[in-house]
Amino acid sequence: MNSTIMHVDQNAFFASVEQAANPALQGKPIAVVGGSGRTVITTSSYEARAKGVKTGMAVWEAKRACPELLIVVGDNKKYQYISTEINRIFRDYTPEVEAFSIDESWLDVTRSLSIFGSAADIARKIKSRIRHEFNITCSIGIAPNKLLAKLASDMEKPDGLTILRPEDVPRVLENMPVQELCGIGKKMQQHLNMMNIYTCGELGRFDEARLTGKFGIVGKRLKEMGQGVDNSPVVPYGEEDDVKSVSHSRTLDQDISDPGEIRRFLLQLSEMVGSRARRYGVTGRTIHLYVRYADFFSSWGKQTTLLSYVNRTDEIYKTAVSILETVELEQPVRLLGIGLSSLRHQSEQLPLFEEERKKTEALKAMDEVNARFGVMSVTFGTLVPGKEKAGSRVIPPSWRPDGISKIDVH
Template sequence: MTEDVIRKIIHIDMDAFFASVEQKDNPELKGKAVAVGGGGDRGVVAAASYEARKFGVRSAMASKSALKRCPHLIFVNPRHSRYKEISDQIMAIFHEFTDLVEPLSIDEAFLDVSHNKMGLPSATAIAEEIKRRVKEETGLTASAGISVNKFLAKIASDYQKPDGLFVIKPKMVESFIEKLSIEKFFGVGKVTAEKMHQIGIFHGKDLKKRSLLELTRLFGKNGAYYYNIVRGIDHREVDPHRIRKSVSTENTFLDDIRNKEELKIRLEELVLDLYRRLQRTKFKGRTINLKIKYSNFEQITRSRTVLHEITDYKEIVELSNNILDQLELTDSIRLLGVGVSNQIKPNEVVQLTFDF
């Protein structure tokens, strides 16, 4: 670990946030297996309580599959405005300790407490106090990870969930990472992990043996990232002004879809969800992005850019369908996604483009 400046970074991650909010607001759900999402044949689990997770229920799982694993599972419709309300409370607590707060989503954030408002020398004491305040003011539990950079703090927050607190101190970094299974590395997905396994990389110590040149050859631009993080190097700063670059939603179908007419029906359902997310986040962009994954796992993305900010639901449907109409589908579809990106900057001159 070769950071020039030792920072104190905390990653706070709420425990099963959506499901926990529902259990808090409805005491009858406390201690029960709860899934937030649609319970129909085509429904998808958005979040699962820890009681449900014991049965293998996970987010993004088809509701039908979730019920097979947990027949007594209780489905609850999501209440995004309520989640946002509680998220605002939690973020306000974070800001009492530092202005360097970088939200990653509605229920997690990085905090740089190297120079905190309370003048406390211990990041651990700050994390403990934040957890206490969150529990006291919202009734919910959070897990905290503490270390010298963002990569390590995020790994640490997941280490003793739920209601956990784990510290990776500077002197622990090297040995901790060497023992860490490659699947636990933030930024290493399932496909990459399988590729690493094929070449004998199972833990950090295996990854550390590979040269920068070899990792770059095997994994492209991500090779340098893997080379650095296995040595505990992550110079990314906590950015309180990080700008959202896009809003999107997607769905993996229970059964592959083979014709465009059915695909358009599914697309309109997705656009409705996207529109709600745009309203909630107040995000406005000028590019519509369509993502398709075929049954053979080949993935394509197509986009269309217009001169103005896209805010109208019907326009999103029309633009999305126009993109779909121009596609020649080569196989049945297992996943469909749609999103909006490309915010217009002040005083920016925009040209109309069609990116195919």
């Protein structure tokens, strides 16, 4: 049986939510930023995009392109709530829903067609409910697989509905730039262009041996993508492969170089990673530290593997600091990230030594309070009130509405 896959993309999601919540913003060019002190555009409304405002643009640059631009500080809890509710709407039509990011999901509606009618009928029902319940629009692509469904959803924005039938695929892909395919970023595009591959049609016809010689096993996948072939299933929550790592990163409101300030943010990130690992009963041996500098382009990442498995905040933090001390920072820091990998599921038992038991019990109590009253309701003394939210409140691409991949936002 041929699959029928739907990709739903909420249009200018953060900006649309802000306009729906505040009638004074409707129909006006607005841009959402991650924090009051950060100067980069997270997303912008279609009214602002028409004036040349783009994601990642500096606020001063955006204001120059659109002097009447209104700047709005993002409200991540609001976005998280609406995204979760929208995914619940999807599950009214199929249990096979895979959240790709906070504003994108895939739905496999193959088995739902006999109940709800055609895929287009389901898409129109979904669009109507999202508009009615949240006053925002979405674009939906319908195709035989996930790759083509996402491509189709990008073809008509905002508020689009595009159906890409199997017989249409060769014609559509023939002159489609390769970077339009999900999974081909700027670096891969550059490599392909250097091989005189500019369109999906050219990629689909290219010699597979040369592609695998250049990119290894990925070369075969690239050729398939150029042909519109994608056999990856829609993976609902709870059926994913075991998580390989737990990580969290934060863009800072202000570029910092003070070692004490950097360590304070590392403690905050260590607690975010540690609390998620503890919540899902995993420990890890490898600690990763990632730093991006103020110029945005320069960055580095280092890791160290411990002799034992850990998930306590203090152990993650101590290791991250030790990694940081091996590097001389070249510039002020713009972004920090910490990850825990080489994971295993732990058994529920207390440490042998009393001092270690006290630390474990204290963290357990703190986790229980934060689970009930909200993230960072109870935290470490060095993360004093007013300081713990100093990072830019940008939702990472790894955000998911459920499970260990869910990122708590505030």
